[in-house]
Amino acid sequence: MTETPSIAPAPSRSGSETLAVRASGVDRAFGGVQALRDASFAARPGEIHALAGENGAGKSTLIKVLCGVIRADRGAVEIFGTEVTRVVGPAARRRLGVATAFQELSLLPDLTVAENLLLHDPPRGRLGLVRRGRLAPVAREVLRRYGVDDIDPRAAAADLSVAQRQVVELVRVLAGEPRVVILDEPTAALPDRQVEWLARHMRRLRDDGCCVVFTSHRWREIEALADRVTVFRNGTRVATRERLSEAEAVTLMSGRSFAGAYPTISARPTDESALRVSNLSGGRLRGVDLDLRRGEILGVGGLAGQGQRDLFLTLFGARRAEGGTIEVDGRAVTVRSPKDAIRAGVGIAYVPEDRKAEGLFPPLSIRDNIATATLSRRATAGFVNRSAERVAVASIVDQLRIGAGRSTSGAADTLSGGNQQKVVMARWLLTDARILLLFDVTRGVDAATKHDIYELVDTLAARGKAILYHSSETEEIAHLCHRVLVLREGRVAAELAGPVGDAERIVAASIKESQDA
Amino acid sequence: MREALRRVSLGYLVLAATAVAYLVVYSSRLGRFPTSFDYLSILNTTLPLVFVAIGQSLVVLTGGIDLSVGGIVSLCVAVTASTVSTSALWLVAVLALGAACGAVNGLIVAYGRIAPILTTLATLSVFTGLALRVLPVPGGSIPPQVRHVLTNPATPTGLIWLGLAVAGWLVLRRTRFGMRVYAIGSDEASARAVGVPAAAVKLKVYALAGLCAALAAVFYVSTTTSGDANAGAPFILTSIASVVVGGVAFTGGRGSALGAVAGAVALTLVIDILFFAGIDPLYQSLFQGLFLVVAVLLGTVAALAARRRRPA
């Protein structure tokens, strides 16, 4: 992780006139939403080109237009000088050497890792028939080439962890020997170690003359990797630069400026215990103890897949506990389902990271989305009190600045990713729960919104909420949390007093063998 | 994939269990084992369902469902029975007709973007209407030569056709097309995103299902020796049942056509078991219904157990 504030020098090969991808004057609307407006973009072979912008700026839409998943309403798209504006379908782009990893993972869950990797070019024998027996060995070879031989090529994709899936997805894209690689938020689901791994391969591709385009909300990565950055705002390109400081970038993206990446946490934990867990087991948990106090932000860190998710889900009743006890405000409780957890007497809320699968009701209105967890609070004899609902939703929408003044009766799927995440947050804030389980809630969220969320977390803690906080960005945990628990193999392997400040310390504790709390 | 294997083998397990039950009930009832007559007649009466079930399983593997197989079978039965010709060309024409009907479904589903169950509900009505137009009154015939080759009641020619069907599937499974069928059923949007030409693949799948229905029709006419414009109706639900018993997941992407074949045979055997067990025929559908649910329940339990073992 380099600290250099400037971008690496432009590639030497830039003499060649051909552009790898070029979009000019592209418009694209979804219903009433103008996602791209006279957008232009160009990237050269042999460079790593970052696309930056707030949630909803149009990055993913541009990528989809570039790789043919959707068609532009207006404008032109060229790949290596070939005009492909009217050609739809990733299949056609693939033939031109374009490979894409989308923001939403696109592995096929029922297929094996091998089948996923070799879908387009499986090993074939006589008569051109697929040699099914060769699939796994060939795939293993590919995985080995990318240094990820811990993944079993015969495992179904659905059986992999999110991080593993992301890795396989990336291997699939990289291994096709593409001339253009487009990665939409490739690191959002990757633990730090794999981010390094990915960076290595992106650089190698670049050095081989490939054009690499990627998006990220983590400035650190953009700084470290990109040869050039293009910033989008409101569907339009506002700048393309070789050098850009984070502060400048944030201003370009949002029109706002921030004092620093992380706010100073003002909340102070009390002595009152809000949630006490002892010897909790089930799933990957092998006896977890923790004591979360009111007003405290308690971080949960560790390498990916050490039981963090199971801990959150079990506390929320979405997963069965096999042993151990949970006390809320000093009283033992049994949480058998999320319904139990939400109940006023318990008051636990869980905000998931994977909004597509666990949070959102895409076609339902923003209002319905926000109201779901608290329906019966505003109902008499089963009938919804609509005006009460409107009022409640309106205030939380204001507070979180959701959807830039859009009507709350619009469908939630017209919002950008970050705004969708805020909708899910809003649902849980409305429950007025005293214990908040925030699981990687800033994943895929833009800098400005992230900042908003950090401040929100601080405010909530200051109001006496107890917050259990997990993030795949260790640095976040290091800066935001009063205390950090490091999980390893389903147990609390270390407890660090916070703010830790330096992510390396958490990482070190995650790996170190014998350190007890 | 391991789970897929488990599901498929469940279809075989169900078949094995029903086969054993059949043998037990038969022999304890009649004091002897089934004869070649029994095996042959089971084979010949099941063949049409076997073919429809193979087609249905292809569609279900892509996450769809085909209710129109009933109409396609009816139409092809009507055409087969009302044309008297021994030329192979005529049989090919019937098969082409079935494939064309299937392709119509495929076009509407893949390019018209109408849900499979709705598309095929509508075309079911259209195809059945056409069948009635072709053969308003049951009848017609099939040349004895053709019958001799397809479902000779005296020799097991049916086995050859069954063998070819199985081989056909095994080949299909080993093509890139076969892999794509599973990819689409697993997650169509993702498959599309990674460059699987989903529309084209689905078009082919529905056309193949139509072809299978036409094959079924030809065998149907061959076993019954004449035609009926309503012949296809019962195949709608029985083919779905076969697919289900055969362990093909209704969400698509998991299972195999061979499982569906096993399911089809098992369903036929259930009729026979009930017959020889002396179950009051009025109660027959009760047991068939229970059989269906229990078979699938076993599958679900197995899958659940598998998921328990899988890390979260």
Place this chain on the structure above:
Amino acid sequence: MSRRVLYALAGTTAVLLVGAILHPGFASWSSLRVMLVVASFTGFVAAGQMLVVLVGGIDLSIPWVLNGAAIVLTTSSLGQTSRAPLAVVLALGVGALVGLGNGFGVAWLGVPAVVMTLGMNGVMQGLTLGLSKGLTCASCGSYAPSPLRGLFSGAVPGQLFLWGGVALLMTVLLTLTTFGRRVYAVGVNPRAAFLSGVGVRGVTVALYTLSGVFAALAGIALVAYGGQPSLGLGDPYLFESIAAVVVGGVSILGGRGHYLGVIAGSVTLVAVTTFLAAQRVPEYGRLMIYGLVILAILFAYGREKAHD
């Protein structure tokens, strides 16, 4: 009101208009009244079908739940007015019980809806045939209890008021209550609904139960209408209910649709059938045109989102 409901209503109007132009008297009250009554049976069944479709399910057990309830009604009422209330309750109870069974299988045992309800249809068929020994009514007089028969007389038959009641109930339930909100949430994203504290299983069970009740209600109405049940009474209503639901603009994928649309769908289907019969189109033509009309309607507003 959602766009799809408007489309469905427009579709109905169009069919009636075309009918009235080509066949004078087609849209007269006497003709409409009959069509509405005939459509009401579909409307009842489709109410249940719609509820399960809203959560991405399907109910294939409708034919024999309907039939079973019809036979329970006749055999327990024996045509006597005094026994009518009990008989109606029993028949609805059978529907509820079977629906509960479906819901349990789907929600708790994880059996796919297609399988569970298809199997249940067989179970009900076997039980109905077996227990009644094939007799639709062994010892009863010929009539459905007379208060029930009364549902179909009068300028505006009571049956239509009953349908209106069902419509009101469905609309209120789905749009104004917390239950309705939960239904749509479950239909769109069951996992997210569960994590939002919705009792997904409870909701699912409730919906299948209601579907059974509505099928039974249709069975009762059909007995009242025809004066007697028959075996196979429910057969036409399986595909018809699905067709009415989608012609009514309910998304087969779940999460979207309103009962008002389903009413429009039921009337459209019956109007098409009646019109074709009135034009003396032969059976084969009727089948083909019926299918084509459904296709046309689907093309007009039943398409899935474009993939782009």
Place this chain on the structure above:
Amino acid sequence: SDAGSPAATDDAAGGGKIKIALSNSFIGNQWRVEMENVYKAACAMPPYVDEVECSVFNAGNDVSTQSRQISNLISQGVDAIVVNAASTSGLNGVVQQACDRGIVVVSFDNVVDNTCGLTVNTDQVKFGQQLAQFIVDELGGQGNVVMVTGVAGTGADNDRNKGAKEVFAAHPGIKVVATYTGMWDSATAQRATSGQLANLPKVDGVWVSGGTDGVIKAFAAANRPMPVVGGEAENGFRKYMAGLLTPKVNGMSIGQPPFLSVISLELARAVVKGEHPKESVTIPFPVATSDHMVPGETVFPDLPDSFFADFTDSGPNATVVLCQEAATDGTPCPGKTLDVKLGTP
């Protein structure tokens, strides 16, 4: 003995009895119920109770199921199979196999095409003709007629429709304004008729293949003038004809006798025993008209409307005489030996 379960006794106990199975396509209406009931009743009465081991199967109107059942009957080694077929053509293959094995196959009501078997039936074409002729005569050759047909694809339906259409076509003054199926079922026929009626011109005559009382009720409910009716032998229809229900209907009622199953049983038995040559039997169908209604004989005021009134033959030359319990409950007629006259071939 429970005729509902096949092969109620095994070979040892069955001794010298011959085995005769009834394979019925579906049990979807009252006629079929009565047909099976009288068959079961006959099996429980002498001489059949001593000579024949009976069994009954229903196939849910599914040709392949019926075909499987017949195959299994062949395996079981029955001596004769009595069939009411789901399809005139669909069973040809399996019936041939039965014949090839020397099994006597008798099809009745909805008969099988395959000529290797025997048939027992009334003349179905004439059935259709005679009802149509009655309507034409009553209307003086002028008027609008509606045809309500039976279960499509079955033999009886085809033949009756054929007969009726011939007659109507021969009279230019007669216009067939609607044809639709009532599935041989009163409730279905009523629903179908109600649906059509609003859009029909004045209807002068109705020809019904089955479900007649339902059709009449639909006319009554719609307050339409009652047409001349030619229909089946449902008790309800007869009640209207007799004036027991209003309005009184002018009609002709021809009953397809449910006891065809008993006659088929007798033919099968006699052929197996070598007492009768291998020849098909055609019996006359009983005809009743409005001016000839006899309570307790042609009409039963206390029985349901959908009940088929001609469960027994009557008169001095009666083919077979059965009691009411046989038809309603399938129980043997007290103290009787059945005497089925197959007529002299």
